[in-house]
Amino acid sequence: MTRNQLDTDLIIAGGGLAGATLALALARVVPELRVTVVESVPLAPDALPDEYQPSYDARSTALAWGSRLILEELGLWQAVSEHATPIQHIHVSDRGHFGATRLHAQDHGQQALGYVVDNRWMGLCLMRALLDTRVQWQAPAQVTGMVPTEEGVRVDIRKGGEPLTLTGQCLVVADGGRSGLREKLGFQARTEEYGQNALIANVSTAESHRYVAYERFTDTGPMALLPHGSPREPGNQSALVWTLSDTALHDILSLSDEQKCRKLQERFGSRLGRFTRIGDCYHYPLKLTTVNEPVRPGVALVGNAAHALHPVAGQGFNLALRGLMTLVEQMRRGVDRGVSIGDLSVLGEYQRLHRKDWQQTVQFSDSLIRLFGQPLAPVALARDAGLIGLDVLPGAKRWFARKAMGTGGRKPVLSITGKAREARSE
Incomplete structure (x- = not known):
């Protein structure tokens, strides 16, 4: 069977943010590939609204500055930026201790360190x-x-209760780590339970966030407040990620909204004034999931199907996005060499190049959780010293800023902009 006799070239399982981004990147960079996305949610192009009305309870994603650069390469950032709230400052602190560090976009010659964008x-x-x-x-x-x-x-x-078969060069699994497809295909995932849960909600405060993202480590787990709402003027709405034990989560969920705000005030403090509103609360158990061998001939795992991180550092989707671009780069090279995109020489090189990035990102996120989860006094003093060191030592601060901005990893060799320009001109 020749390539033309195959139904398609690439099948993507999952049309969420990761799967759709991969499909768009391939359409821009490798336009000669036939791509088919298999998605569980029905799609109706004529149902896409002409105008977007943000919802108070919309779930959101933190995009690092490096992710903005990727979206610019794909010709997507101009549209996304219409509702992207900038993070111009980051404040990291340890509740009950004197250590703190601060990052400012202007110190690094950037408009923002990152952005908060509604998933929808x-x-x-x-x-x-x-x-x-x-x-x-x-x-x-x-x-x-x-x-x-x-x-x-x-x-x-x-599809619709009926079986269907597609033939192609490669399958990419981009449907997250909960669908079961990864295990059904025989991939072995390694999971470490943190014994914690993430409570996600949007909150309002008496004082404006002034485009500051707060990372607050407490004795019961970290919490983050990210600026949310209008990208044009600083408002009073923030996206909350609150880490809680099973018992604490149960207790919080049983409270009224007013009581939730009071509990949140106790844990976060008064840097944003009084908490005046909390929206719908969503929650999920926290775990570190990695797949050591996420590729084999004809199939590759990407995004949360390959690695799921603690949200403490907001690196999950940013790591996935960098991995997707590395995969696209290798598929472009494979097509140029006349090699099947499912060949292990293509997918294995993607794994080799992306592995260092995800190992460093996993280590960075995981070490933050373990370090700030230690209640011992000597460890707390070391944490304070470390935070102060990050705040006053230029070299350390630049390293931390690169991690936060997603610009410290490997840069693709392939010029996506050039390929995208060629694809649009065809």
């Missing part, structure tokens, strides 16, 4: 951009299995 808005921007590409969709549908073939893979799909 980013998804709408991706869908609008994808409507102008040749990417095909199977939705609502889901991948139920895969069999390697001499030409690549045969992927089993269930």
